[in-house]
Amino acid sequence: MSTRLSNASLASLPAGVSAPAYDRSALRPGILHVGMGNFHRAHQAVYADDLLRAGGDPAWGILGAGVMPADEQMRAGLAAQDHLYSVTEMGPEGDAVRVIGAMAGFLPVAEGHGPMIAAMADPGVRIVSLTVTEGGYFVSAETGGFNPEHPSIRADIASPDRPRTVFGAIVAGLRARRAAGVQPFTVMCCDNLPHNGAVTRAAVVGVARGQDPELAAWIEAEVAFPNGMVDRITPATTEARRAHLAKAHGLDDARPVFCEPFRQWVLEDRFPAGRPAFEDVGVQFVDDVTPYEHMKIRMLNGGHAMIAYPSGLLGLEFAHDAMGDAQVSAFFEKVERDEVFGVVEAVPGATQEQYLASLKERFGNPRIEDTIRRLCLDGSNRQPKFIVPSIEDNLAAGRTVEGLALESALWARYCLGVDEAGAEIAPNDPDWDRLVAHARRAKDAPEAWLELRDVYGAVADHPGFREPFVRWLSALHAHGVRKVLADYLGRD
Template sequence: MTTHDPLPVAHPAYDRSRLTPGIVHIGLGNFHRAHMAVYLDDLFAKGLAMDWAILGAGVRAPDSRMRDALRAQDCLSTVIELDPAGKTARRIGAMVDFIEVQPDNAALIAAMTRPEIRIVSLTVTEGGYYVDPATGRFDPTHPDIRADAAQLDRPATAFGAILAALQARRAAGVAPFTVMSCDNLPGNGHVTRAAVAGVARLSDPALADWVETHVAFPNGMVDRITPATGPRERAMAAAFGLGDDPVPVTCEPFRQWVLEDHFPSGRPPLEQVGVTFTDHVHAFEAMKIRILNGGHAIIAYPGGLLDIEYVHEAMAEPLISGFLDKVEREEIIPIVPPVPNTDLAAYYTLIRDRFSNPEVADTERRLCLDGSNRQPKFIIPSIADNLARGHLPRGLILESALWCRYCMGMTDGGAVIEPNDPNWDRLQRAARAASADPMAWLGMEDIYGDVGRDPHLQEAFAGYLNDLGARGVRAVLADYLAG
């Protein structure tokens, strides 16, 4: 092979003409193609479940661009695994067609009404479920939801379309499909049921009762870092001779999928290709949220304050990876409830390797984003659990002080930090007031709740915040590691 020859690409190891659809997937972005579609491709390669192929779908106008791109290449997706030991590429053949994207979703509803469709799955992003941030519950007053409830024959949302198809199946005496969210939300099945039944509740309460009783919404935990596609990713595809694919996907080698086994209309035997079926999805979620997402928060702000661009560069800085190790081992892993067949220390070691993968090129700025939404989910509960055990978690409190320092808006090198949170102005005001009065920060009830009222925590936080201002991130981390 000369240096100009493209790298080898793996193609579907099965006869795609034998596939028939069993799944409609709504929200055909990068993650679905790097995750669920890959598991199904593995299953088909074993000669199994050929009646569970995917029909792609979307409810938003921009999805038609993905439809055009994929249909032009026979619905094959390029997936490049970013293994530091060497990238590999494969063409995933699990999708057989992409339903036309229409404002009234007529074609989508018709497809979901076909009896052979037994699962409707979704990746419509965490923000796509119409959850009211103030209550954490489904928001039936949202204009999109009210519009769908008023015109169920022309729904614009995924949930209105799903409900219209369920209603048509019920009228035709066809068993309902299972609705499977693959979005990164704790209790994603519950959240999805609230949305579908919530639309029904506004228009036809009997239909809402029927949905709640007869339709299955299994909860699931999904994991695989899948970056957005840009010039860097397209150049990688070109190296494999796939430069004419406008929508290649890249992802880390690791993947995980944990599901409740609640599929009354049947499911592919995904356990044959590494999917875990369990009644304890919430335990896996808690592990992921505390160790992985919490870990991201721990390395985010010191890296941001030290002007470090990439996550793997932050991990290569011993002060930051040392900070992560110490906080995870002393303050997070001990409070994570046990997870079936899982060694939490080994899970953390894997996370550490994943964060260190230079090929993924995840940015520190992305990890620093949206702390006001993430901290109450990923960090504050771990602080609360430590306090409840009578342990003052100094590392997590330092993490809070680093976040506060970041929100003041300037790095240790003197660079301005551009707004990086939907609540940036409020956070910046509170952060700037916190040096004189820590309660200006810890008193943000929606973020800290009771935790902010703990006097020992207040004292430790104030000490770290003043120290960060006086001596900088490096000196404070070095002291913490020496302590």
């Protein structure tokens, strides 16, 4: 029989399950986090739990919040077990299971975000952090900046007291603190975005500027938005994994998280209102996070795309299957070495070659069972952030982008919605219908795919990218993935 997770059961957890020994009743919310999905709970919250276990200040508890209807289901599941949940690190040799106790509560999810805005006005909240997905920042690929004309943003500007977006809620919270003479909180983005703090700042200031230019100027002058790089492979939680947790470890958890053992967090140290002593539990504080984020986003997230789309077309199920496929893994390694190494810098403790070696080990971990479908998800938002910048930098340096153009062509072929065996690929992008329509046109006229200016911007017109992309997509339709990969790998 498995143990139901709750405060009452912490003292009698099954053998091998690590419990928080600190006094959870002393927790106070110093961090309000929006987006309590698997990644945050396997990453930032784990660091917070580590610090509390080491005797850290209980004033840095995490208060959960959400902006989507599904977040209310997450709230209910966590509240039923006293805001506790388990994290299972699935290493090649076995599991390490721990219970995370860093959550001090979870706000009701409400239209207009009233509970969240009220909590942001509380002086005890000194950091507002975010994981709202890479596509949630209203960035225009054509301009590279914030898009103030998006309907949701226009709605926030028109109705400051009942915002739709998290950025409108942040502006409302900051407005309340300014009016009360309370120091503003720091806004800390934890999403996989280049210069994620700067991107978040543009969104918050953009909303504020449309509402009140004086408030926008105050935010620009007084509010910190540190850039950060976050890393941990965290696949979706499945019923099979829940059953494994109950059977192998005797734990009944409505909201468990499963992840790889590796984790990394690099942050710029700009927290005027204070911060937890995260450096004591392995967070790296640096003056400039750029080289770390370039290495991670372009090599890891970009590398996921390199293995995902050929694998999705070939019917491979998991990332470790892709790494076990001689062609797919060779494609990944060749593109990384030939076209990505040159657009990232080595960082302390990791050269490009060393980082690639770690990625091969991490992607190949069979216990993670990270699905190819998850890695293919949301290409319309991920490609402009993970692939296109590498293309741009190579083109600017006069270097080839043959492999990156092939990766992009593989994505276009995937979006046709049918794999190499003729099986349907279920919708796998918020913009799936538009992508399928372009992919169908591109089957006979490959240039049609490059009309996706919100993805490619000016890169679509550059002959150094356009010519190989057209050639590779034509070849994929004519000869299939295996022949095209063989041709690419056979090049010098």
